Amino acid sequence: MIEIKNLVKEYNGIRAVDNLCLNIDGGEIYGLLGPNGAGKSTTILMLTGLIMPTSGECLIDGTEVSKNPIEVKKKIGYMPEDVGFYSNLSAYENLEYFARLYGIPEKELQDRTDELLKQVGLYGVEKTVGGYSKGMRQRLGIAKAQLNDPSIIILDEPTANLDPQGVADYRSIIKQIAKLDKTVLVSSHILSEISKVSTKIGILQKGRLIREGTWEELSSDIENKDLPEIRINVETKVPMPQFNHPEIISADYKNDDKTAAIVAKSDIRDEISGILYKNNVILKNLSLDATTLEDAILTYYSEEVPEL
């Protein structure tokens, strides 16, 4: 369980984190969303005991981080943003070293390390980490964050450098972790990365938490707002008819007319489903494009930061 109470971090008088209050329950997968410079990493660094807050406190399972960092670090698995390892050592040797720092017994160490390397697809990679791509380092970071079998996992921008396959792997890893009833905190500035796995999302803006809720709650916030452009994805079982609606700006049909990417002036999902129904076309998926939503949410909230 993570509790953040009136947390403040100032750099040269400027507040990177501004009176932040946040509670994350056990077993939750919490997505911390915010644009660059919002204070996500600063918050996480204070949570992991790597920097001291200017004021306020962070509690991990009731233990105050700044008072007892060693106890807290035992419970946390952390992957920093822009994660780096010892370039002269292999993935296995890196994890082996960290496992020893955690005091994992030598006889468990190899099995544990191998298992995690298999999970992130780096098992048997002999070369030293110096020769890794950023994405490979990030995969190793995700393995490292689970090394001590922590009850709380904190990942700072875990998908930043991953390719689509890497992102898919990452999501399945998070889902596996979620089954183990661990608490996960993931930060990102990309909503789609967070929306698919999080049970709760917090939006951070200028060091403050401006909105918190489930994915459904957040998307309903903007559903009825006037947005310049809406992207709608349609997927059907049989070929669909060409839509003809005044709100549609463009429509791109693919896959024998069984999928379509529609750009419209407003959210016309109801109209689309009506047309399909009339034409006896069975609908598989009708959704707003996540990138659109993310843009929408972020523009929406960046314009309306409530002054405290």
Next chain:
Amino acid sequence: MKSNGLIVISKKEFRDHIKSKKFLIIFSIIMIATITGMVGGAVDYNKQIQNYAEQMAVSEDTSMFSSYWWTKPSVMTIFNNVGTIVASLGAILGIAMGFDLITREKESKSLKILLSHPIYRDEVINGKAIGGTFALILALIITFVISMALLLIFSIVPDITEVQYILLFGISAFLMIFSYFAISLFMSTVAENSGNALIYTLIIFIVLTGLFPMLISGSIITVLAGDAPEPPDTLIMRSYSTAYVSASVTVSDSGEISEKSESDPYDTEEWRNYEEESMKYWQKRQAISDFFNLLSPTNNFQYISSYLTYPQMYKNMYISNSIFVEDGADEPEKTSIFDVLGDLMKNIIALIAFPIVFFGLAYVKFMRMDVR
């Protein structure tokens, strides 16, 4: 309750050092230089020993002069032969080992992940110091063993005093190299990247090895100490030089020192005043020069190395500096290790203080460092 971080980190650091290319390359160069230097030195030494034996056989009559110049050559001459090389290459080894220890962690972004483990921050910096220390000790032990083997190959068997000298030489070499390791480790905590850390360390190295010797020998010391006192007008310069330097210190056959005051004309109040002032002046000059020497680990090590090679000579120099030593003070044939330690105490303390100070600075800086 301490974590097991210190041991784990020290081990890793040690392994990193002995596997690193720069360490292996510089250490190999030191080994090659030591071996060639020692072989040359051993050949010379054996020649000197032969000459000495011949001389002893020829002149059983023991004139003071001959016994002064024909003291048995010390095994240390062989070591002194390599001392200069060890001083500069050793300093480079120390610098190479330390300058990127912290900056590399920052550059590879591993510092944040390292510090997110349940370890204390000081375990990281202490572990780095311990790992480096053990790598250095290993290097020195290997060098020592090979040196001893070389001596035996040339059938040179050092006596117990000489073994003690050799050990002191080795410890001083270690402390000297360790000093540069500590300086570069400190720079690594201060500098923003490895390149800068190396540049800063090299600047300090050049100041300590190049600038200080210049200060010691140059006119700067005269500026600091002022001008030498003028001899009384009544006396001519020629007498000044002979009388002042008191070149008449000799070691007699039994090892006794006699100092002959050859001159009644100088037995005046005026002259004695001058003599005293002059003494004070040269002592002050010596003190300044000694001080600069102490500040440079390299010079300090070289001083110790020369002292161990010619302890008698240094003893005599010391005596001639303080003219007022009673006549006939005993000067044993072999200067015992305790006498040597007594004389070199200042130098050894300085060599120990140097790494302690810089390591302390590195420690403080690292503990306060921002991890971002």
